[in-house]
Amino acid sequence: MGRYLVGEDAGRVDGSKGFKTFASAKSDLTGNRIYFGGLGSIFVKPSNVLAEIIMELQSRAAPALGIDARTLPTTIAVPASLPYDGRKEILDAARKAGLPVREGDLVEEPVAVLLDSIFGPAGILPKNPTGPMRVAVYDIGAGTCDVAVFELDMTHRNGTGQDFRIKPLAIGDYDRLGGDNFDIEIARKALMPQVMGERGLSPEEARLFIKQNRLVAKCLKEELCRAIETVLLRDNRQCAKVPPMEYPALKVTGRTNEVPGTDLIIPAKDVTLTTEMMLLALRPFLSPDADEGEIEEGRWVGSLLGPLEFALIQSDIDPETELDFLILSGACCRAPFVPYVISAYCAQIGIPPGKIRHADLDLSVERGAAIHAGVLALTGHPPIAPVLGEDIGLWVYGNRPELIVEAGRILPYPPTGEQVFADAFFVPEDNLDRLVVELYARSRKSRKRIIRKSFDIPQHTPAGAPVTVSLRIDASKMIHLKAALVDYPDVGLTIHGEDVRISGRAPDEEEWVKSARENIHKAVETTGTAPLNELLNLAHGESLRHNETSWRKSHEILDHVIENHPREARAWNILGLLRWTENDLSGAERGFRKAISIDAHTRSYRTNLGYVLLEMGRSADAVHVLAAAHTRWPDYPYAGEIYARALEAEGKYQDAVTARQKTIVAYSTSSKSPLLYAGEISWLVRLYEGIGERAKADEILKQKDHASTPPDVTGPPYKEALLAGPDSPQRSLASAS
Template sequence: MAGTGTCFGIDLGTSSCEKRSNRLPSIVGAATGDRRKKRPLFGWEFFHSFDEKRRDSALLARGRDFFGSVKSDLGTERIYPRSVVPGCRTPAEVTALMIERLIALSREGHPARDPRQAHVVITVPASFSALAREETREAARAAGLDPARVHLLDEPIAALIDLLNSPDAAHVLGAEDRNVLVFDYGGGTCDVALVRARFDAAAHAGLTVENLAVSSYHRLGGDDVDRAVMDAVVWPQIASAEERALLTLATRRLVEDTLTPSVARVLKERLCRAVAARVEEDGWPAVEADPIKVLAPLAREFAIPGLPRKTPHRFDMTSESFREVMAPFLSPPRPGPEERSLLGPVMETLERASLPPERLDAVVLHGGSSLNPYVRHLMAATFRGHAMFDRAIIASTPDALVSVARGAALLCYWRQARGVELVRPIMAEDLGIIVRSGEAVPLVTGGTPLPFPDEDSVRDVTGEGQLAVPADGLAEILVPVYTGTRRAPRLAGTIRVPVPADTPAGTSVRIKLRVDRDKTLVWWFKVGEAADAPASSINDPWCRRAPTADERRLLEQRRKMKEAVAAGQPVPAWMLAQEAFLMRCARQTGEALLAIELCLEETPEDAAAHNIRGLILDDQGALAEAERAFRAAADQAPIRAVYRGNLGMALAEKGQHDEALAALSLAATLDPKLVYIHVGLGDVHRRKGDEPSARREYGRALALLDEAMADRPFDLVSWRHLARLHQSLGDYAQADKARQVIAELEAEALYEGDPAAVVAGPDRATVAPLRVR
């Protein structure tokens, strides 16, 4: 295939610039039709440095005054409602503006080299969600790139391509197949890809590369180390733990937004350079024997609201303290929500490929955060140390900051100018459905090359007689989709498939599917003799788990906020408060507390916002602060029974039973139909030893529930109250029955509809009870 013009590779990564703490997207052009080597056109600093910004303001807020790790916000439906940067109120808008600036800079001095008229490959994390990928493509379209000529590429693969195009490739590859793991450790994410590669004279590009596995999404990057340095090293030099606890979360976050990039990251980078130099000269024992100390000056001191003194004018950190900060990142992986081990995604990727660690031939490090000498030491100690995994070569890409963009440009060149696909993307995991019996039925296996089955066609993935309509007279069937493995499927969402009228149970259901190279799913369903009909895919098939009902409500709220932003409307404080409440329901209490405190800065007399803050603090176990927040809400709106009742519940949790009884009794007077108030009154009476009064209040609550559930018989919250009340009254059999209903309702919420409508599998003649996974 002949080619002219230029192919472009764009890396929207968040690696740290060596001289200043900012973000460094990059673009690389590869000229086609000649033999000139690809070269970087530029690296571009998108936003002003902190020193420039802080000429006008001492404290800066991420998402308002500056942006960092925007890529990590893609696909989350987040917005930046208080952004002071014009045209930057969503992650996609910020990304589009970055691409626009990159396009303009690429044309400076080279007007003919216009990415808008060329093929462009944009790199993304290998484990990027479907929503994040779509928003990346939307940003490219908004920036003026031709959608038909824009493709996405996994970042670790792009980094590997640049290495294989360099003289260093001979140290990694040979004539025999070698298993190579690419560890892409950037500012916001840790991305891992495993390939099998060799030099191959018969291949068009002189090498053969087979994609074996990629890691799942890990929002774990150098920024997390920066935040850990801020918490463990910088904060203690500003305030004592007691002083820090008295600051509002909004104030603490403002300080952290300002000093994490301008002080904590500077300390980290300076220490890493010093340690790397010492290790190169004298080895690691010299670092242990003679600890290193580095300093980071502050451009100017400033006052922090709530503290009696200004910040120090400089900060310090030793290699000993940094080693303690790095300990959780360097430790063996342990399952759990707070897992931060850098070996976690590595071992996960090896497991997905069923490759024992001892069969790994090379580990290739890439990304600005991979320059951390402790990370390289971890990989060397794990795969080249005295342990069993001691055969792997530890290598680095030619340029930790630019290799991804160069590799993307090179792949774009080979694809468009030579018609050669250097590395085909793959399905990261099995994709399948869960049938009514609870059985996981795989449709496409992990490791399948993409696009599947090819660029333009689709494939029937059903199998012989596997699926059927589960019951007579259904208007639609539910098809739960999973990713993962057949033994351990993770529900990713549910597809709703319309069913023709009067379709009987047992009617066959067939599925056709296509997965494009950008990992977008397209579905068709055939019910009985009806024609194939397209169906909307789930929002994010590649998520680590299905969103809960509360998380879905949060996403819906954020979509409404995005619609307001897109229409040029301001986002009112009440809408931000509602987002904070839904974040709390989705158990994102840290972010929820920050959001509601920012709302209260704008509307300090908003009783609803004070009440939401109290609920969040109560969830966090901060009972004293929760009581103060509920009291503020009750004082602002003294006739609102809910606020007074929440104050009474907080007092009861603190053991202040007399005050709690007074507050709850007043709330019951203000609104006698609030079930939870009577439950709370019953609990307080019981704690005070007044069992008759306790049972009287429980009885009132039960009567109110019976009345309310006559109109809403499937309300999950009411059933939870009912189970709790029967338990409190000693009716354990009724409590168990209520809990069984709760399990069924939770299953319905999980599958986003009636579980009886879930598609039937091979055992459709005798449908088993649905098993929630």
């Protein structure tokens, strides 16, 4: 693609050499990643990269086909566990490239593998079965692991021809499980100790090291696996039948990349990966216990058997007597330990080796997608009906989470129209000004937030006011949902995939993020560079949203900024706030202390540190930090109020009253508005209640409806006001009123 490099070649080339590199655009769709490294001055999303790839493939295919590829039926293969926002990005990329894709034009990779196994040239499955067959497909790639169980039945129509009826029985989809996980663990457990020795790394430094050296780990892993296979084959041993503990003791060497953006730049260094080191790093994945493992930073670090066991249980079949074939597919099956772990598990549950088949790891998915496109074009129906692999639930703030669609439903759901939930959700409290709606997916291992948004509701909306919800999930697993007040049908939000439309005034953090994105794109279009200040505005805005995907975006931006501008104090402060939002108080403290070490003159950084120390129960340390801040900036209400709370925590109530009085005087005599901010109300109420002045606390509570958003958005007052929810002090205050 000219000066663009994609895939594995991109991972081996330094982007500073004139290439624009994109190593894993499809995997990066999860979380709507924004690219920085290796892009020079370009600011781009993975979907833009995929659109360029599709257009390049079209231009190459046209001479060979003799026709415009855009006139052909199109199907795009995606992982079964590709999140809902990623599906929308795939469709958007195809449309940008000029492909007329529609609902149902996405086919999941296990389905494509099955279609190729039935109709493709490899002859993996019998062409003329004498009866129904049950087939499982285990597909593990770079970033996802999908297991699907199908029932195949052959019937005769009027005595002519054969028609395969394919019914999906279960899907066990584990996003964030695949070869990328192996590489990350090897970088973390095998390479990082060699580079750092006894010096430990902070979580932020470790993230940067893994980001810079994951591809180094991948190359070393692949080289070592090839060497192991060579030795085993020379000894006439089948790789899939050799336990990993019997692998030959080999080693490969390489060199890590330099990691800037840390206190001490982590230098490049020669490293070694041995068989023992690799297996030790991968031990959680090789466990014979399907339940062993845990989710770390959104990734599954655990047994490769979990998805298979889950799918077999969900299919409600006896694998020993009722499963006819298990097909292994996906790039990770090239690693010898993957087929061994699966084969050993199958032997334990009664599936003999003769029932295990291997798909074409290079072309099976592509051929299956082509078959799907042809059948869809000829009949108007997909050869296999898509099925929902996870339970879908909805939570409306103050209501119980409700399961609204169960796993196993044939899509689209409902078959026509929308499913309406008219009596399930209500406004939980009087005088709320905002309602939070969260859509989530639940599997055996985890509950994943799909999207979480809030919308403003009219003041004085009474508790018990009904909220109506309508839902539709299309054949591409795109979710279309609308939530609105029954009495105010124009007030609510509408979700189509990741597109969200909010009626009325959007929440402040939504406007902030929108503004930052617009400013960045305008600057990139005119100057080719994203302004640092706007990048930080975007990172801060994303950190404030009710959405783990947004938090990952914030981390991605902050990693880029810290890597290239390690002395940017505001980046470290926002990182502290983000860690705080994620309930990582120690990480928040590190971020704030780093910001102060760079810039000791910004008052919010020091106050943020004092506040998080107080939240950690270290009130004496908080008093020490906040006393200096309050003395230095006596007209700063945030510092004075948190200082008063720290004094109260130490039992110094009279000193707290004095600090509060000084704060109010300083605030009222400053150029700022005398109105209290929403985030300040809970602090002052607690101070007054601590000294027994309930009447004054009630008076402050009456100002809640008139509270404004603070102009200083660098500290938690803005965060606390925006993130009011079930765990916020503001909920208990609203209840008390």
